[in-house]
Amino acid sequence: MSGTKTFLLELHCEEIPARFLTPLIEEFSAAFTAWASDQGLASAGLEAFYSPRKLAWRGASLPASQPDQTDTQVGPPQRMCVGEDGKPTLQGLKFAEKWGVDFSAVRFEQPAGRKEPCAVVTITKQGRPTVDLLAEALPGLIAGLHVPKAMRWGTSEFEFVRPIRNILCLFGDQVVPITVDGVTATNTTWGHRLYHREHPEAVKIATTEAYESALEAAGIVVSMEARRTRIAQQLEVLAAEVKGHVVADAELLDTLAEIVEFPKIVRGEFPADFLELPKEVLVTSLREHQKSFCIEGLDGALLPCFLTAANRTDDPAGFVKAGNEWVLKARLYDARFFFAEDRKHPLADRLEKLQALTFQRDLGSYHAKTGRVVALTKNLATRLSDDMDHIDRALEAARMAKCDLRTLMVGEFPELQGIMGGEYLRYEGAHEEVWKAVKEHYRPVGADDAIPGTPTGCLLSLCDKLDTVAGCFAVGLIPSGSKDPLALRRAGQGIVRILWERGWAFTPADLIAAALRTVGAKATKPEAETTEALLAFFKDRVAYQLELVGYAGSVRRSALAAGWEDLVDLKARCEALSAFAEDPRFASLAQSAKRIGNILKDEALSTDFDGSLLAQPEEKVLATCLKELESAPDQASLLAALANLAEPLEAFFNAVMVKCEDPALRAARLSLLHRLRQAFLRVADFSLWQ
Missing domain, CATH: 3.30.70 (Alpha-Beta Plaits)
Structure with a gap:
């Protein structure tokens, strides 16, 4: 066969x-x-x-x-299988019988790991259908x-x-x-x-x-990919018919493709007066209750239409459309009721009620968390600005951020937390800076989500996430392996992204110290231990941020090894390194950097050296290059000078014996290399450039 x-x-x-x-x-x-x-x-x-x-x-x-399979079996030593007369012994015959072959098929070889020749037989097993x-x-x-x-x-x-x-x-x-x-x-x-x-x-x-x-x-599109593609195409066609486009939701698209056997999209309508509800409420209600997409017009406002999937090839009597409209209308009445009831009382009235809502057993209630976030916000806001009005608005946003957790709307749709707080504050006439910060302070909620669009929103998001991460680490709740039930890695990544994109000069060490002070007596782990764990955690998040941005592996490794806590500096170094990443001179420079590291290993080093002691032309040229490196005003200039250093360094190593007999000359040459390495490390550890 x-x-x-x-x-x-x-x-x-x-x-x-x-x-x-x-x-x-x-x-x-x-x-x-x-x-x-x-x-x-x-x-x-x-x-x-x-x-x-x-x-x-x-x-x-x-x-x-x-296919036929062969298997080699090793038996007793040759001396036990063959007698002095050259005939097989009983033990040799038994070995052959065990594997179903005649003794003539047994050969004698010295297998690896054996000290003498042994009986060996190769069994061929015929392949089966x-x-x-x-x-x-x-x-x-x-x-x-x-x-x-x-x-x-x-x-x-x-x-x-x-x-x-x-x-x-x-x-x-x-x-x-x-x-x-x-x-x-x-x-x-x-x-x-x-x-x-x-x-x-x-x-x-x-x-x-x-x-x-x-x-x-027979009425089934069995390919998940085919169903997803057809659904996406039909969504756009039906939305375009009412001069709109679909509110994108990749997760909902996957859900619809999974729950139907034949993708048929149906467009329905709902009463236009429901458009008075916030856009997020309508989008969430349609998605969660009816697995439906919303349609928005060219101006971004929602249209009184929705799109959902029917698990059949057609809807000739319109029952699918009518049934969805009937159910959806009831759900929207519920949403409008929640919205109206929540607005009967100012959002601030719910602040004290947060005491009854537990954030985490050891860290206390959401009211306690709010207090910590307010303290962090004040600490960081005063370092970013001396405008007291701006600081007061940031503190007001921090106080109000979690109040919507006690609203009916968030009780029905937990994914609207933060968003509804911002909407309710807007309806109450709060300052735009305050309600926008509250509305967006959970962002970014994932790698594909944008950071908050306002400085105050970024500050509030950073402080909220920082309190969560530092507080959980302080009570021993640390992610391990693939387990991260509290999504601390996502929160940590959000912190790093905000620092990275806003260009704020806070270092992780600064933020950790500030956050642990607010946690205070609630911590159950030693502060030094928690700080060490948090620094390792944030270093991993920074490394992942470099990967997300798309820097090459050589850029990431070498830049991180030269320092990672100052994200503004790290970003500048990565940008500069990326511009030079394809320069072939950096491969030579990497080899020279490794050689310098090996030479300087276990040496007592000094940055002071007497240049007049340098005798050979190659080392004098290198000393001149060092001055240019150390005077470079920015990362790009430094990298340009480093690229030009590849040839002089190679010439130096070919001509100069660094560890010579003359102690003074030896010290001068070692100091020259040490200062060169320090100049390298201003931008990257080139020994890791591969």
């Missing part, structure tokens, strides 16, 4: 919760690939398909038969799929995410004979429920390549 065939497996189930689809698909793909590798069935990997009722995998170019291997392995691979809440149905002992109703399993045009939980594989599957109202028979899959087209004819 030769050649290759395509493998196809589909599990047709009851509706699977969307959150389980991707993990199940990825887990089986990894398990199958590992199994195939162990069996010698090399393939190009699995192509995955899934929809609410289907998990499917297709692997192309699997060999029709497993791949379909037989699949039949043996697939039930176990399927049963091994893990879900957090596996279930059993009826009297079955089989546990899975949902009942399996049909199994399609093909290898080429041959059905792989497997049975899982009483369901036997065939070459058929099932399409959309509405399709089978008119076509009661199962859908036959003639070939593995016809899988997608056969299912689409």
Whole structure:
């Protein structure tokens, strides 16, 4: 049996919760690939398909038969297998019998790690048909799929995410004979429920390549990517028909693609008077309650329309549209009620109520957190500005930042915290600087999110995140490995991004000291230990920031090693290094930097040297270059001078013996190299430039 065939497996189930689809698909793909590798069935990997009722995998170019496998077995020493008369001993015969060969097939070699020749036999195991291997392995691979809440149905002992109703399993045009939980594989599957109202028979899959087209004819687009693409295209077309465009939401787009089998977008309307609600309330209500997109006009204002997905090819009677409109209208009435009730009392009335809302067990309530954030804000605001009005507004924003946690709207939509506080303050007539800072102080909420758009918003966001990170570290809540339940890494990254993009001169050490002072007696860990852990934490966040910005690995490594706490300086150095990153002279400079480091290792060094002691032309040239380096006014000038240093350095090392016999000359040469290295470190550690 030769050649290759395509493998196809589909599990047709009851509706699977969307959150389980991707993990199940990825887990089986990894398990199958590992199994195939162990069996010698090399393939190009699995192509995955899934929809609410289907998990499917297709692997192309699997060999029709497993290749023959050879295995070498080592036995007793030769002297124990062959007697003095040259005939096999009983032990030698037993070794041959054990592996099913005649003694004539036994050879004697000295394997690695053995001190004398030993009996060796090579066993060739004929490869088996791949379909037989699949039949043996697939039930176990399927049963091994893990879900957090596996279930059993009826009297079955089989546990899975949902009942399996049909199994399609093909290898080429041959059905792989497997049975899982009483369901036997065939070459058929099932399409959309509405399709089978008119076509009661199962859908036959003639070939593995016809899988997608056969299912689409039966009302299911089985490719997640295809559904996402079609949904995105339909959204834009329907939004353009009302002279608008879709309010982008990549997560919602993925959700819709996961929960429908056939992507059909429907546009509905809601009463225009609901547009009086804040934009964020409408967008959130439509997304959370109806999995619907909003449409905004050219001016950015919302239109009284929404877009959602129908899990069918059409909506001839308009029931999908009408049903969504009916439910959505009720949800928007709820939102308007919450908005009206919340505005009956000033936001400031909720400040004391924060005492009943726990932030963290050891760190106390949100009222206590607010006090710490206010103290931090005052500390940092006075270092950024001497405008007392500006400082007072920053403090007012800090006091009001968490008050909306006690509102009805945030109770219904937690993702609107901060946003609603800003909106309520705006309606109350608060200063624009105050309400905008409150509204945006949770930003950035992720790597793709922008930092707050106002200086006060950035300051409040920084202080809020800093209190969270420092407070949690102070009570021993430190992220480890992939575990970060309090999202401290995200908060730390937000702090670094704000410092990076605003260009503020605060160092992590400054911020840590200020934050730990506000935590005070609530800390349960020694301050020195907490400071050390926080510095390591922020160094990792700074390194990740350099990666996010897109600096090359050589730039990141060398710049960080020369100092990382002054982010303004670090940014300038990285920008300058990036401009020179392709200059071939830096490769030579990197080698010279490593050589300087090796020479200066374990030496008692001084920055003072007598240039008059330098005798050779090459070292005099280098001393002249040093003056130019040390007088460079900025990073770009320094790097230009460093690039020009590559050739003089190479000439110096070729001609000069640094560690000569003359003590004074030796000291002068070592001091020259030490000062050169110090000049290098003003911008980067070039020994790490690779």
